[in-house]
Amino acid sequence: MAAPKDINKKSLTGESPVFTPGTANSPLRKISVIPSLAANATPFTPLGTSAVSTSNASSSASPREQLRDLANSKDAGVSVPRTDAISFNLASVREFVPRLSEQPSGFNLSSTKEFVPKGDLSPFNVAKVVEFRPQSQALPPSVTPPSTSSVPNQALPNPHPPQPPLNSLEIQQTPLATQHQQPHQPHQQHQQHQQHQHHLSQGLHFLPNGPPQQPQMPIPTGPSRMPSHANTDHMNNRPGIGGMISMSAMGGVGGLNNIGGMNSMGALGAMAGMGGISYGMPPGSDGQLGQSAGLYEQYHAGPQGAPGTNLTTSPYNPYAATSQQPGREGTSYYQGQSAFATQHQPLGEHLYFPHGPHRQDLLPRQRTIHEFFLPEKLRQDVQLKSRAGNQAAVTLSVNVESYHSLTALDTNSHKVAGSFGRITWLYKAVASKNGRHYCLRRLENFRVSNENALRAAREWRRVTSGSIVTVHEAFTTRAFGDSSVVFATDYFPLSVTLMQYHFPTYGQTRTRGNVTVQEPVLWGYFVQIANALRAIHSAGLAARCIDLTKIIRTSKNRIRLSGCAVPDVIDYDPTRRLQDLQQEDFVHFGEIMVSLATYTPPSELKKPLSPIDQLPEIYSPEFKTAVTWLLTPASNMMTPNGGSSGSDSSGGKTIDALIHSIAPQMARYFDMSLQENDGLMSQVFREVENGRIARLLMKLGTINERENYQRDASWSEHGPRYPLKLLRDYIFHQVDESGRPVVDAWHILASLNKLDAGSSEVVRLSSRDGRTNLFVTYKELNKLVQRSFNDLIRPAAGPNRRHN
Numbered sequence: 001m002a003a004p005k006d007i008n009k010k011s012l013t014g015e016s017p018v019f020t021p022g023t024a025n026s027p028l029r030k031i032s033v034i035p036s037l038a039a040n041a042t043p044f045t046p047l048g049t050s051a052v053s054t055s056n057a058s059s060s061a062s063p064r065e066q067l068r069d070l071a072n073s074k075d076a077g078v079s080v081p082r083t084d085a086i087s088f089n090l091a092s093v094r095e096f097v098p099r100l101s102e103q104p105s106g107f108n109l110s111s112t113k114e115f116v117p118k119g120d121l122s123p124f125n126v127a128k129v130v131e132f133r134p135q136s137q138a139l140p141p142s143v144t145p146p147s148t149s150s151v152p153n154q155a156l157p158n159p160h161p162p163q164p165p166l167n168s169l170e171i172q173q174t175p176l177a178t179q180h181q182q183p184h185q186p187h188q189q190h191q192q193h194q195q196h197q198h199h200l201s202q203g204l205h206f207l208p209n210g211p212p213q214q215p216q217m218p219i220p221t222g223p224s225r226m227p228s229h230a231n232t233d234h235m236n237n238r239p240g241i242g243g244m245i246s247m248s249a250m251g252g253v254g255g256l257n258n259i260g261g262m263n264s265m266g267a268l269g270a271m272a273g274m275g276g277i278s279y280g281m282p283p284g285s286d287g288q289l290g291q292s293a294g295l296y297e298q299y300h301a302g303p304q305g306a307p308g309t310n311l312t313t314s315p316y317n318p319y320a321a322t323s324q325q326p327g328r329e330g331t332s333y334y335q336g337q338s339a340f341a342t343q344h345q346p347l348g349e350h351l352y353f354p355h356g357p358h359r360q361d362l363l364p365r366q367r368t369i370h371e372f373f374l375p376e377k378l379r380q381d382v383q384l385k386s387r388a389g390n391q392a393a394v395t396l397s398v399n400v401e402s403y404h405s406l407t408a409l410d411t412n413s414h415k416v417a418g419s420f421g422r423i424t425w426l427y428k429a430v431a432s433k434n435g436r437h438y439c440l441r442r443l444e445n446f447r448v449s450n451e452n453a454l455r456a457a458r459e460w461r462r463v464t465s466g467s468i469v470t471v472h473e474a475f476t477t478r479a480f481g482d483s484s485v486v487f488a489t490d491y492f493p494l495s496v497t498l499m500q501y502h503f504p505t506y507g508q509t510r511t512r513g514n515v516t517v518q519e520p521v522l523w524g525y526f527v528q529i530a531n532a533l534r535a536i537h538s539a540g541l542a543a544r545c546i547d548l549t550k551i552i553r554t555s556k557n558r559i560r561l562s563g564c565a566v567p568d569v570i571d572y573d574p575t576r577r578l579q580d581l582q583q584e585d586f587v588h589f590g591e592i593m594v595s596l597a598t599y600t601p602p603s604e605l606k607k608p609l610s611p612i613d614q615l616p617e618i619y620s621p622e623f624k625t626a627v628t629w630l631l632t633p634a635s636n637m638m639t640p641n642g643g644s645s646g647s648d649s650s651g652g653k654t655i656d657a658l659i660h661s662i663a664p665q666m667a668r669y670f671d672m673s674l675q676e677n678d679g680l681m682s683q684v685f686r687e688v689e690n691g692r693i694a695r696l697l698m699k700l701g702t703i704n705e706r707e708n709y710q711r712d713a714s715w716s717e718h719g720p721r722y723p724l725k726l727l728r729d730y731i732f733h734q735v736d737e738s739g740r741p742v743v744d745a746w747h748i749l750a751s752l753n754k755l756d757a758g759s760s761e762v763v764r765l766s767s768r769d770g771r772t773n774l775f776v777t778y779k780e781l782n783k784l785v786q787r788s789f790n791d792l793i794r795p796a797a798g799p800n801r802r803h804n
């Protein structure tokens with residue numbers, strides 16, 4: 001899609017009527033641009049002025065009219081000029097669907113997965129990002145680089161003198177010579193390395209992971225670090241919004257997350273007291289910033305940072321791209337400051353709270369885009385399930401009790417009597433009482449002969465286990481035009497039965513191959529079914545449905561017994577002894593294990609089973625013994641590990657005996673499950689932080705370029721909110737020395753997180769013509785964001801407030 005040419009041209013040459021920084025009308029410019037230096041400045045190529053904003057700005061129509069025009073326009077939706085040159089576009093991030101080989105994409109996950117430190121042209125290649133140098137980079141450190149606005153703009157160390165209030169922000173025309181040298185100079189890195197070597201040789205401790213004071217910092221584990229302000233910040237007062245966004249709709253944006261290892265995040269410092277900054281502060285609460293800043297200063301003033309401390313004790317952060325910038329450690333710029341004070345930033349301030357296992361052995365350049373986001377496999381899995389859960393291709397027009405929006409889950413529309421000996425139907429349905437999805441299993445045309453049968457089914461509500469599909473209720477209904485019994489159970493999207501999973505061609509004429517299910521997988525099933533039986537038997541019930549068609553696989557090797565309670569209704573017989581039914585459970589359990597181990601459908605198993613003969617050699621004696629125990633009648637009983645006990649007082653086998661005997665396998669599975677849990681928790685911690693970034697982006701998006709406020713001086717292009725516009729350019733519209741877009745995910749995330757945390761780091765914001773430079777801390781910018789946003793949502797705010 002082509003953007004209108006004239007607009008592109010304007011945007012690219014900085015003639016956009018929207019963006020005219022540094023004009024004579026700009027109050028900021030009047031204050032502080034130094035004309036003589038301005039003349040020498042290298043022009044900064046403006047980028048990214050949207051067609052939308054351009055046309056809006058030049059139009060005198062009302063916002064509503066403009067929107068309508070825009071919607072009707074042929075070019076509606078063409079917003080960013082030069083999209084052809086930008087290989088990273090947010091739409092692709094949002095969906096974050098890897099385009100496998102058929103399309104070359106600048107943001108192709110499959111390519112980023114194969115991380116190539118050099119030569120990979122992906123804009124998300126961290127190696128490339130780290131190696132990016134502005135033109136002046138080539139100069140030796142001693143040579144003053146020429147003034148340039150090409151990016152990355154330099155984030156300067158915290159000079160620590162009290163920050164001026166925002167309205168007195170200093171705008172300077174400062175040649176880079178007075179700033180620091182360009183980042184990542186090999187020469188400087190070499191010096192740094194030598195310095196550390198030197199320290200080591202002197203017996204000094206080299207602390208790669210942050211200052212020793214860090215443990216003293218309180219580290220809350222959640223993102224909510226200050227009281228919320230119900231009257232101010234809509235976004236902040238909905239705790240779920242971040243997660244929601246990060247999971248689905250804004251997959252990519254929500255995915256913007258932890259760069260823990262990249263040392264660019266702002267959470268820990270924020271958690272240590274500055275955290276409130278990021279969450280909707282009413283204008284009057286800025287004092288809290290001061291307090292948190294106090295903490296920060298305290299942190300700096302720790303014993304190791306005392307004046308006179310040898311610089312060599314300064315911890316070196318190996319992951320901090322910025323800490324490698326020359327001049328960061330130098331004392332010349334910050335005379336009289338301590339070693340810690342001269343540190344660029346304490347490590348913790350830009351790291352999220354590390355949680356769970358993580359790899360330590362990666363160099364910064366080896367970190368890939370995957371470190372920023374939820375692992376692709378997991379994300380896809382979650383998203384597919386979520387989509388399947390919400391999908392309703394064909395919804396029945398029947399409402400059953402309090403359930404509506406019924407969707408059939410059975411793939412076979414010509415039903416015959418199934419494994420229960422009856423015709424059953426399965427539906428996904430939504431419960432009116434809570435809006436959740438449930439799975440309804442309907443017994444077609446079934447009349448309950450005895451009221452107690454349904455009561456027996458309700459007993460199953462008490463049984464809760466991770467290996468059982470929980471039964472919530474059972475009732476009779478005529479909603480389907482017959483007399484049906486319905487069981488409402490938990491719903492697990494995209495689950496398949498073990499029969500479907502392991503015997504996908506069953507019932508087809510195709511011959512089966514010889515497939516072996518690995519023993520660890522079988523042990524996994526074994527342990528989970530044993531766990532289900534323990535819960536069932538100890539509740540005084542029997543499963544009575546251990547069948548490959550009634551065990552569902554809800555995620556990788558994760559299974560649950562479904563269909564429980566159905567046999568209790570269909571075959572209700574109060575005369576049958578519970579012990580007998582439980583003994584039958586063991587036999588059915590043994591049969592499905594033999595079936596899977598020999599890759600034989602249950603109906604084709606040769607009976608009576610003699611597992612020792614039937615089970616292939618590849619399985620261990622331990623496994624064979626356990627299966628044999630399941631199939632052996634109680635009268636000849638031995639323990640699953642070959643012992644002689646295992647029966648209860650009535651002479652039957654017990655589930656406790658089984659579990660006792662397979663304890664080593666249970667422990668192994670338990671440990672695996674703990675590890676999996678750790679892994680998932682660390683992902684959750686990472687994703688929690690995404691919400692912060694998403695909220696911040698929403699705020700920035702709602703504040704910037706508000707055309708309908710232009711007559712309001714406080715919202716005008718060159719008013720006090722001007723730095724936010726420059727910040728937007730700094731974060732998203734970076735260009736290199738030849739004016740080409742630089743799309744650097746690391747830079748975007750790092751900047752947003754520093755902004756969110758209200759870091760004291762100074763950032764230089766340049767206007768697009770390069771003549772105006774603002775030196776401002778993220779802390780001040782953060783305040784400005786909060787203040788502007790609060791102004792925006794406060795009903796009485798803004799004299800010219802008009803609603804779109």
Ligand SMILES: Nc1ncnc2c1ncn2[C@@H]1O[C@H](COP(=O)(O)OP(=O)(O)OP(=O)(O)O)[C@@H](O)[C@H]1O
Nearest residue numbers: 409418419420426439490491492495496497549562
């Ligand atoms: N609780 C559940 N949540 C989501 N899907 C389920 C649930 N229980 C079963 N399913 C899925 O519904 C489909 C049909 O299951 P069902 O138990 O009816 O199997 P079946 O082979 O049709 O059995 P039958 O022979 O009794 O008809 C299967 O793909 C199964 O994975």
